[in-house]
Amino acid sequence: MLNHPPHVGAAPISRLGAFASLSEDERRALRLASEIPHRLAASRDLFHAGQRTGGSLIVLDGWLGRVKLFSDGRRQILSFLLPGDVIQEPRTFQPVAVSTITALCDTILCPAPAAEDEGLREAYAVSAALDEANLMRQIARLGRMSAYERIHDWLFEMHERLMLAGRAGPDSFAMPLTQETLADALGLTSVHVNRTLQSMRRDNVLEWRGGVIRLKHKGASARATGQRGAIGTAHVPAGTAPLR
Amino acid sequence: MLNHPPHVGAAPISRLGAFASLSEDERRALRLASEIPHRLAASRDLFHAGQRTGGSLIVLDGWLGRVKLFSDGRRQILSFLLPGDVIQEPRTFQPVAVSTITALCDTILCPAPAAEDEGLREAYAVSAALDEANLMRQIARLGRMSAYERIHDWLFEMHERLMLAGRAGPDSFAMPLTQETLADALGLTSVHVNRTLQSMRRDNVLEWRGGVIRLKHKGASARATGQRGAIGTAHVPAGTAPLR
DNA sequence: CGGCGGTTTGAAATCTGTCAAGCGGGGTGG
DNA sequence: CCACCCCGCTTGACAGATTTCAAACCGCCG
Numbered sequence: 006m007l008n009h010p011p012h013v014g015a016a017p018i019s020r021l022g023a024f025a026s027l028s029e030d031e032r033r034a035l036r037l038a039s040e041i042p043h044r045l046a047a048s049r050d051l052f053h054a055g056q057r058t059g060g061s062l063i064v065l066d067g068w069l070g071r072v073k074l075f076s077d078g079r080r081q082i083l084s085f086l087l088p089g090d091v092i093q094e095p096r097t098f099q100p101v102a103v104s105t106i107t108a109l110c111d112t113i114l115c116p117a118p119a120a121e122d123e124g125l126r127e128a129y130a131v132s133a134a135l136d137e138a139n140l141m142r143q144i145a146r147l148g149r150m151s152a153y154e155r156i157h158d159w160l161f162e163m164h165e166r167l168m169l170a171g172r173a174g175p176d177s178f179a180m181p182l183t184q185e186t187l188a189d190a191l192g193l194t195s196v197h198v199n200r201t202l203q204s205m206r207r208d209n210v211l212e213w214r215g216g217v218i219r220l221k222h223k224g225a226s227a228r229a230t231g232q233r234g235a236i237g238t239a240h241v242p243a244g245t246a247p248l249r
Numbered sequence: 250m251l252n253h254p255p256h257v258g259a260a261p262i263s264r265l266g267a268f269a270s271l272s273e274d275e276r277r278a279l280r281l282a283s284e285i286p287h288r289l290a291a292s293r294d295l296f297h298a299g300q301r302t303g304g305s306l307i308v309l310d311g312w313l314g315r316v317k318l319f320s321d322g323r324r325q326i327l328s329f330l331l332p333g334d335v336i337q338e339p340r341t342f343q344p345v346a347v348s349t350i351t352a353l354c355d356t357i358l359c360p361a362p363a364a365e366d367e368g369l370r371e372a373y374a375v376s377a378a379l380d381e382a383n384l385m386r387q388i389a390r391l392g393r394m395s396a397y398e399r400i401h402d403w404l405f406e407m408h409e410r411l412m413l414a415g416r417a418g419p420d421s422f423a424m425p426l427t428q429e430t431l432a433d434a435l436g437l438t439s440v441h442v443n444r445t446l447q448s449m450r451r452d453n454v455l456e457w458r459g460g461v462i463r464l465k466h467k468g469a470s471a472r473a474t475g476q477r478g479a480i481g482t483a484h485v486p487a488g489t490a491p492l493r
Numbered sequence: 494c495g496g497c498g499g500t501t502t503g504a505a506a507t508c509t510g511t512c513a514a515g516c517g518g519g520g521t522g523g
Numbered sequence: 524c525c526a527c528c529c530c531g532c533t534t535g536a537c538a539g540a541t542t543t544c545a546a547a548c549c550g551c552c553g
Contacts, residue, residue: 137384148325191392
């Protein structure tokens, strides 16, 4: 019982319930599923060990990442899986797995109840659509944003998503990742992530202490790196606004 | 009849047929659908005009791109839609459209036949799975590859995909895009794309004349930009290999 | 206390972007 | 038919962002 915080099971209901109205049966199914949690220690791979569960999974606690490793050691985190997120069962015909799913810190997962009814079915569909939108957001981030903008945009995405799962305060959230991991997600170097974070602290955009990030000026927008002219003056790019 | 080359209708059957075995009925449905083509002129948006077709579409000819525009003019092409590719009907509950689909050159589309049978259903599913894999490949490309590697990897992806649609030779394909467009896809500047292409020509990696790209050394791997050491010595990163 | 992982800092190298100008082909209109 | 223009490709010089390499610092745990 004390194994994990009491609210762990709440994330899926909070998130999926925000996507579609769930029947009492469906909520119960989610609650039941969360009673049979699987633990995955930091830096362990999902699906690599024999732990094929034969179905989709839901993240109850901790962060996972879809990771692509290069043969020379470079690493790119393609996407993050946060509490409440659904990990779809890998399709059998899927072309050779392009990526692995790795626990970025200690995590807890549970099986995703089958969508026998309307509510869950829709919730899963919305969840999948959001996942895809987030992949695209990640592409835009890597392709056209400066380091400063990338970090800023990423922090807000994480905050929005954690809010959905009921895992974030109005302007803060627990950040379990290392700067190096962040760098692997944003296509940067840990050194540069560090420097950029410092400049954000100087700009009074955020605080990061004791594993908790606090975003300031929630309304205000980001300042572009050090760039000048057309780009430098202001704003987070359009469409970077809240996704839902 | 002479409106468009005779083989235009072949792309969908070639590509989807490679994903699942299609019944004669299904092939006929595809052939029939391609008889009612919609044209979309270069730089026009899909779904923006009133041309909601009420269903999914298939690309018969030309290239489209899923594009994200920033308020300050920056542009990122998130993904490409080539002949034979399926454009899924935008879901109604989809969070505000993050992207637009734009014709990158003159294109021809046709409605996608409903998947009433096993074959097409699976073909569409595989197609969607591949699309997702390609999004991830794009993320890895933007996040961890040098300009030289990005272009190289991208060219090979296009070649592989065009092969599926029967639209590429064993080592060449028609390239309808401008270097500027390529830059918007790879998160680079047209100037830098130009210089990098030249260095690839010097390295005898490719030829690009008269709108046709010829890839040399198909087997051989890329040389990293000008980097030295661990990375510079060689190879396209692992997993960059053919997807299927 | 020593070691370890993660964070900071500094200085220099390199990649990529910016600005600006020239070149070249293809199409259009006179 | 030719002048002209527009667009896309090229080139050069330079500025700026990000990486690389190396070392120091810090909190924490055994």
